[in-house]
Amino acid sequence: MxxxxxxxxxxxxxxxxxxEAIADAAQEEGAVIRLKGVDDASNYDLVWADGIIIGxxxxxxxxxxxIKKFIEDSISVRGQLENKVGAAFVSSGHRAGGRETTIMALLQAFIVHGMVVCGDPISSGGHFGAVATGAPDDQASQECRGLAKKVVLLVTKLQSG
Ligand SMILES: Cc1cc2nc3c(=O)[nH]c(=O)nc-3n(C[C@H](O)[C@H](O)[C@H](O)COP(=O)(O)O)c2cc1C
Incomplete structure (x- = not known):
């Protein structure tokens, strides 16, 4: 599971x-999903999850x-997120408006928690994570789906190893 x-x-x-695209794709891959706006999410959700995807x-x-506050509040569960899989997705107004700096900030937090972050050499889910400029177009939606699939696959590999 x-x-x-x-x-x-x-x-x-x-x-x-x-x-929503990410959650749909992860569910199609057989994962149990919690899709939450950050105001409804808690440290219990972080501890529950095997894969954590933050946008x-x-x-x-x-x-x-x-989002930064949510991450800072996760100090209470420091040590309990180790070896979980983390991934990130962002939406910007401009295509060079800071998408990768924003994704990297999220991935850094995962690393501090001792989590596993997966890159993507063929960019089915974006090299660093999924990105969109404004409303996600078809390519961005596909990258969201690709990212979700990568996370489920990596969690599955870690669980079976
Ligand atoms: C306070 C604020 C700061 C923003 N800063 C940037 C920025 O640095 N670079 C950029 O490309 N877009 C920036 N934007 C635009 C948003 O990233 C963009 O509209 C995004 O798609 C909004 O996502 P949402 O619809 O999920 O709220 C900013 C928007 C706001 C409200």
């Missing part, structure tokens, strides 16, 4: 649309403060 938490912040719906709009080249 693979438990996947998809948690996101979204003011105008773009990141939420990506989160944020790009705000000044960084994650939204709501």
């Amino acid at each position: 693979v438990n996947v938490l998809v948690v996101y912040y979204s003011r105008t719906g773009n990141t939420r649309t990506m989160a 944020s709009p790009v705000y000044f080249g960084l994650p939204a403060s709501e």
Whole structure:
């Protein structure tokens, strides 16, 4: 059984649309899903999950403060997220508006937790994670789905190894 938490912040719906695509794809891969806006998510969800996929709009080249707070609050479960799989997705206004700096900030938090972060050499889910400019187009939606599949596959491999 693979438990996947998809948690996101979204003011105008773009990141939420990506989160829904990711959750759908992970469910199709057989995972048990919790899809939550960040205000409804808690450290219990983080501990429950085998794969944690976090999404944020790009705000000044960084994650939204709501997501940053969620990450900071996870200090209470430091040590309990080790060896879980982490992945990130972001939505920006401009295609060079800081998507990768924002994703990297999220991946850094996973690393501090001792989690496993998967890159993507063929970019089915984006090299660093899934990205969209504004409302996700077909390519961005496909990358969201690809990212979800990679996370479920990697969790499955870790569980069987
Ligand atoms: C406070 C604020 C800061 C933003 N900063 C950036 C930025 O640095 N780079 C960028 O490309 N877009 C920036 N944007 C645009 C959002 O990232 C973009 O509209 C995104 O798609 C919003 O996602 P959402 O619909 O999930 O809220 C900013 C928007 C806001 C409200």
